Amino acid sequence: MKLAEIRADGKGLAELDGCRHVVDLSLVNGVSPGAYLIVHAGYAIETLDQESADATLSLFEEMAKEVASETRSANAEP
Amino acid sequence: MKYIDGFRNPEAAAQFVRQIVAQGRALDEQGRRVHVMEVCGSHTMAIGRYGIRSLLPGNVELISGPGCPVCVTAPGYIDAALALAGRGAIVATFGDMVRVPGSDSDLTACRSQGGDVRVCYSPGAALELARRQPDRDVVFLAIGFETTIAPMACLVEEAQRQGVKNFSLLTAFKRVPPALRALLSDPEIRIDAFLCPAHVSAIIGTLAYDPIAADGRVPCVIAGFEPLDILYGVHGILAQVLNRQAKVENLYARVVRPEGNPKAQAMIARFLEPVDAAWRGLGVIPASGLALRSEYAMFDAAKKFGIAVCPGRQQAGCRCGEVIKGKIRPSACALFAKVCTPENPVGPCMVSAEGTCAAYFKYGLPDKTQGEKK
Numbered sequence: 001m002k003l004a005e006i007r008a009d010g011k012g013l014a015e016l017d018g019c020r021h022v023v024d025l026s027l028v029n030g031v032s033p034g035a036y037l038i039v040h041a042g043y044a045i046e047t048l049d050q051e052s053a054d055a056t057l058s059l060f061e062e063m064a065k066e067v068a069s070e071t072r073s074a075n076a077e078p
Numbered sequence: 079m080k081y082i083d084g085f086r087n088p089e090a091a092a093q094f095v096r097q098i099v100a101q102g103r104a105l106d107e108q109g110r111r112v113h114v115m116e117v118c119g120s121h122t123m124a125i126g127r128y129g130i131r132s133l134l135p136g137n138v139e140l141i142s143g144p145g146c147p148v149c150v151t152a153p154g155y156i157d158a159a160l161a162l163a164g165r166g167a168i169v170a171t172f173g174d175m176v177r178v179p180g181s182d183s184d185l186t187a188c189r190s191q192g193g194d195v196r197v198c199y200s201p202g203a204a205l206e207l208a209r210r211q212p213d214r215d216v217v218f219l220a221i222g223f224e225t226t227i228a229p230m231a232c233l234v235e236e237a238q239r240q241g242v243k244n245f246s247l248l249t250a251f252k253r254v255p256p257a258l259r260a261l262l263s264d265p266e267i268r269i270d271a272f273l274c275p276a277h278v279s280a281i282i283g284t285l286a287y288d289p290i291a292a293d294g295r296v297p298c299v300i301a302g303f304e305p306l307d308i309l310y311g312v313h314g315i316l317a318q319v320l321n322r323q324a325k326v327e328n329l330y331a332r333v334v335r336p337e338g339n340p341k342a343q344a345m346i347a348r349f350l351e352p353v354d355a356a357w358r359g360l361g362v363i364p365a366s367g368l369a370l371r372s373e374y375a376m377f378d379a380a381k382k383f384g385i386a387v388c389p390g391r392q393q394a395g396c397r398c399g400e401v402i403k404g405k406i407r408p409s410a411c412a413l414f415a416k417v418c419t420p421e422n423p424v425g426p427c428m429v430s431a432e433g434t435c436a437a438y439f440k441y442g443l444p445d446k447t448q449g450e451k452k
Contacts, residue, residue: 026341
């Protein structure tokens, strides 16, 4: 869920699929709006490390490209 | 949304599968089979949902272990909850628990006979219920692994801060690392590697698995819940097995840190202490549970009401205990998909949305179809 705002009572409002949910932020440190939260039983238990997520996604994209380029080569063969 | 779609990329999945098949072939040439146990109900369901078993080589087996908190809860715990309802308490619980059989009955039957059993979607709702009904005792059925235990500790703190005296927890918390050790020491089960849980690991950190990988000589690989996460995890495990390594590898670094979540760990340590715990299927494992410390006894339903939680009796013919240990697949149980179905579950593994039998019934088509064809 993406943290949209932090209320005056310290609870967060986080969005998922266009719906807003109240999330308890007492188990995470220093979050601010825009952070992606891992939420369990109404509590944020961790924040998503976007740099690490992007690095993993890049790896997966590279793998996908390998398949795509091999498919193109195979199709090009007579 | 890239943080979901990107982890479901079918081309990348095809490439992973190709590499995993090559790894399987290399292991086959060495005459080796690999038994990988996943210890997380959400992994069990994701593996079923995305058909991952069907993509793996024949010599690589995914075994579902004790990763579903409802399933590992002993029947005597339900007996204790029924006893509390019988004494007039409001029993508040996550929805899965109302259909889990105790020794002789369950909470659904209790409710139909006048017991006050309420389903809550979050533990906070149970505390709110207690605030709104100060003249009634509200007992929340507090089961779960480390992921759920940390929020429950926060809840006790909140109840204490707000002076809510009619709220308590019937605890049956379980810790994952002692269960992994118990599984490795069981001569009836062969485990070559663990696919470690995602969100439990977010709390306890990767370092918690170091002694297990070292002492048990098994790879412990942490992976997320998306299909590419799981394939990435299996790929990492097979790479270690091929290289005869046994180390902890974190392939879910976008969420899991080496040290875990120190704030959550501090909350758990403040309110709870290790105790021996009874696991369905695994028996009593020393220091594998967590119970409220004596200074918070006013929030401990068992102490407050003088209720003893006994092991209880499993339903006749139910083999959930063996399923939980990974000793048998659900289809080996004579009740599976015949007498025991999601509509009429006999054991907790069919009740829970994260149970192995429920996953096999819903997604494990080879087993179910074979049964139907006969």
